[in-house]
Structures are given as C-alpha cells and as structure tokens.
Amino acid sequence: MFASLKRLFKNTIFRLSMIAAALFAVSSLIVLGYIYFATVVSDLNRVDKTMELEIDELTKIYETLGPVVLNQIIFDRALPKGASNVGNNTFYVFEYYDEEGNVNGGGNLPAKRFFTDPEKIPFWRKIPGLKSEKTREFEYAVTTISGDNKQTRRARGRLKEFLPSGAKLFIARDVENIMAASEKVTRALLISVAMAIILGLVSGIYMSSRFARRIAAFNKLATDVRAGDLKQRVPRDESGDELDVLAEHLNAMLDHIDTLMVAMRYAGDSIAHDLRSPLTRLHTRLATAGSEVKNKVARKALYEASNDAGELLRTFEGVLRIARLEAGERREMLVPLDPSVVLEDIAELYEPSCEDAGLDFALEIEGKHTIRADRGLVSQAISNLVENAIKYTPSGGAITVRLRKIRSGRSEISITDTGPGIPPNERDRVKERFVRLEESRTEPGSGLGLALVDAVADLHQAKFELSDGPGGEESQMPGLRAALIFPRYKRTK
C-alpha cells in the first residue's frame, strides 16, 4: 500500500493533477478571503461605525446634560422594541456614581448567566475585526417566540469610560445575522474546495494510472529491446496524441534498427562464411600437402602453417562468438540453474590438471543457489578463468573456486589464484578483445578469454570483477581474484 502510494507520487501526471488541485484550492481560498472581507468585515465595520457615532452622541449628552439625563435616555433606548426584532437587538448599559457614591444606572443586557465567557468561545465563532480595549464580544442566548429552543447569538459592543467620574457606557449590537450569512458562504466555499481536491485526486489517480499503463508499455519495450528482443513494438491506440506519435516513431525506429541488425548479421555471417571457407581450404591444403611431402623440414613447416591457419580460424570464431553474445540474442535462452553443479563439473574437469601443475585446488560452495543462466556459456566462462589461473600460477600455488551469497541475495562465483595478478590500472583493459599484458605475450592464447567472460557476464546481467588475490597489494605475487556476480534469481520474469 505504502509502496504503491510512493509510486503514485512519482507519477508525473498524478503530480501535475495534484498541483492543479492545490492551485485550485489556493485560488478558492483567495476568493473566499476576498468575499469574507468584502461582506463580513465591511458589515462589521459599519456596525462599529454606527456604535461609534452613537457613543459620540451619548458622550456629548453626558458632557452637556450630565449622567442623570443620559441614564434616562439610555433607559428609553434600551426599552424592548417588540419581540420580533431579535436580530436587530442593541444593548445599552450605563453605570455612574451618584452624589452618595452609590452605583446607579442600568441597561438591557441579558442576565449574566446567559453570557458565554469570551475565553470559551470556539475560534470559529469568534467575530473578526480589530481587538481593542474598547471592543467586547460576547455570546448570549435568546428563546425564540415560536418555540422554546434556545438560540445562542453573538453580539459586539463598545465600552466608553468617562473620566474622572468613572461612569461607564457600553453599547453592543447583535451581529449574529452577519456572521451566519458569512459562515454560510464560507462553508459552501470550503466544501467546494474539498470537493475540488477530492475530484483532483480521483481524476489524478485515474489519469495517472492510464498514463502509467502507456508509459509502462514503453518501458517494457525498452527492457525487451535491451534484452535482445528486437521484435517487440509498442501497442498503439491510434489516438494521434503525443504518446501515440512517440509510439509510432519508436516503432519506426525499431523497424529500422531491426533491418540494420538483420543486414549486419547477414553481412557478418557472410563474412564468416566467405572468409572461413578459404581459410579452411588453406588449412586443409596445407595439411594435405604436409602429409604428401617427404622432406622433414618442409613437412614440419607445412603442418605448422596449417596449425596457424587453424588458430586464425579459431580466433575469428571467438570474435564472432563474442559479437553474438554482445548482441544479446541468446538472452531468452537463459534458464534457472544451480551454479554449484556447474562448478562441480568444472572442478572435476580441472582438478587433475591442477594436480599435475603442482597447484592446490579447492572448491568451496556455501549455501543454496539458483541463477538464470546458460550452462554452456557459464561453464565456458568459468573454464576460461580457471585455465588462466592454471596458466599463470607458479607451481606450489593454490586455486580456489568459491560460490557464496553476497549482499541482497546475489550469487558470487569467484576464482582466486596466487599468481602474479593483474595491476589495478590494467584490470578494465584486459577485458577488451585482443588485449594481452606484456608479461603474457609469450604464453599461447588469443587475448579473447577475458573478453568472452565479460561478454558472458553481460549477457547474464552479471558483474565481472577483478581484484587482488590473497597475496596482498605489496607482495610479489598478489594473486588474482576474478568474480562473477549474478543478479538475484527472480521466479517471474
């Protein structure tokens, strides 16, 4: 689940649709903010303004006519104007100190118990606007006429203190209607944003999975082609969209490559045939001539010339063989294989040779292994490496063939000897065709052995690594460790 989610987020289309949904959400929020400010805030400002004007008016009355008159006016204004104007309530409170110093006055604020502590008002019911010492907000409850369901309403008020007498005037207005209207708009917009995000997500998943399927077809094709299958093509939906056009071009390109490959293979085969036939004839004629000639020197020369022609042919065949391996034509022939059996066979074949050469031979197999491989090719690669080890390791040395599991379950076959090794800077070069180190020029061989091992490794998607043997870098005989690391076997291809 988590992995598939992670994959989903890697999908370009999904990411694009998510970005589109996010952009839509952001722009909706901007619109929402604008509507909020254009309606609620300006309405609240108007209410504030009215209250301000009223306070100014009442302040003038207080200053000119005194608190008793003001109290009378407040009393008049606070009188209920009928039960129907619930939404239009204005609250007044006026408190002052009379000559005896007693608190006098009053107002029409609902009883204290109907107030909600401003601290306890949830944030979504808070009234926006500037907070100042003079403004107060509160909630109060009213019981509507039509029933006895209690309604909590919000109001907003302003406080005016008269100094030095300490009289206080408080005016508040019900703003529940304004708030309710704005909340309705806000809710609708929030729901539409949520819907946009959900729709974006759903359509994103749909479009991205559709896109992913089509891209998967391209990727499968690329993998198949790389594995040597040039006959595969991308299925087209003939829609003419960008992907379809890309598929068309890719298919055309593959057709062209296929044609070229066939032509090249044909040319290669023809060259192989055309060159090999005369070479074979040369080889044959020299051998025939050799058997007819009585002169010993001439006969020896003819046999040697015949052998040289044979060597030439074998080299030629080796090159063709590596070329074919590199083309990956045989990759589909790889089958599940237990490499320990291959190694046991090789060990059995070479153990006597090692013994004759005065070399200790050891085969170490650790654990159970399965690799996808061609027995013949792997055998030949291992055989090349073992033969090299035998050829270059001086008598008294040791050769160890080892099979073990390394990181992430891959199987490693290594052939370690105690010979002169290969200098680190030459290790990549010796895998190329016809490359032979100065030291080995005198030895027989075509310089194709390691190139073939490299080609076989490539075909198996295995790694071919050369490193120092047990002798260590500083020693005269560092030894060579040649390792083939096969990818982990997967049951389904």
Next chain:
Amino acid sequence: MRILVVEDDDVAAEYVRKGLMEAGHVVDLAGDGELGLEMAKAADYDALVLDRMLPKRDGLSLLKELRSDGDTTPVLILSALGEVDQKVEGLRAGGDDYLSKPYSFTELLARVEAMGRRSDPTAAVTKLKAGDLEMDLLARTVKREGQNILLQPREFRLLECLMRHAGKVVTRTMLLEKVWDYHFDPQTNVIDVHISRLRAKIDKEFDTPMLHTVRGAGYRLQV
C-alpha cells in the same frame, strides 16, 4: 560405408572424399542442394556429410525434406556457423551430429564413423567388450583380464566412450561433448590429463597398452 558428401566447395569436397576413401569408404559427391537431395533419395547411403550453406537449396531444407520422406540416414552437418544455438537448430532439423568449420579431417572421420555405427539397429547393450577389457554398464564395473579395475564415474564414462568406438579415433572435442557435455574447446590439455589417469588405471599393470594417443587427432582404444 557408402557416404554422400554434399559440399559446394570443390577443394573441401575433394579433401573429404580423398580422406574418406583412404579410410576405406565409398564416397559420392554432390555440388549443390538440389543434386544432393536427388542423390540422397535415389541411393541408399550409410551416412551423409552435409554442408549447411549450399547453392540452390540450403542444407537444413534438404535435411528436412529428407526426414519428412522417412529417410533416417545419419547426417553430419558441416558449417561455418558454429554457434551452439545453430548447432541445436541443425540437430532439431534432423541432423545426427554437427561439426563447425574449421574442422580437422580426423574429427570428421571419427564423427562419421561413430555415426555410422550408431545407426546399426543393435539392441540396447548392457555389456561392452574391447579386447580383454570388459565393461558392465549396469553394475558399473570394469575388468581387464578378469581383474577388477576401480574407476571414478567420469573415468568410467570416458572409457565407455572409447570402448563404444573401440579401434577408431575419438577426438578430444568428441570426448568433451560426449563425456562432459561441453561444446567449447579448452585452451589447455585437460583431456590429456584425464586420459593419462585413465591410462594409468587400465594399462599400467598389463603387458600391452590399449589406450593410444593419435598425434594431432585424439585417442584410440586398440583392440
């Protein structure tokens, strides 16, 4: 044996014909695929040596045609295309053996003669005998002059292969193919080493050596 060689290269064909005749066989030559098919159908040959690439009709098509007619004559395919999968292709088309160019004549002769004998309708054998060597394929025992010889499994198969072709040359490549099932030529003398171990076991204690090395060709078990 009466052998038909289908090969378009005159020099190679003549070389093969001469060699086979010297070995005591009767040889006919055909220079192209059509002629080869006609001749193979007309006469009863013991073996066919067939080049893969031929004018007029290629070797594999000739072979398929022959096999679809119910002809079971053993066929050795010769080709410059030596890849293992092409060998498989050739063998699937009905070939009995496959030899890639360049080949040495001894290799060809050894294979043709082995093939000819294989087609003999002899019942499945459980015992092999060559001179005073006796091999029991079921009990996996080997005796020489009645004396038991202990062999490793691979040595047993090596000797079995030599005994099945007793008196004839068996090449190193043939041994690698038949005993080890390897279709590549090692650079070193691994086979010689195995042969010398086998030789130590079957010849050392006896007066006359049986296992001979044929220079430049392979080995022969002398009866």
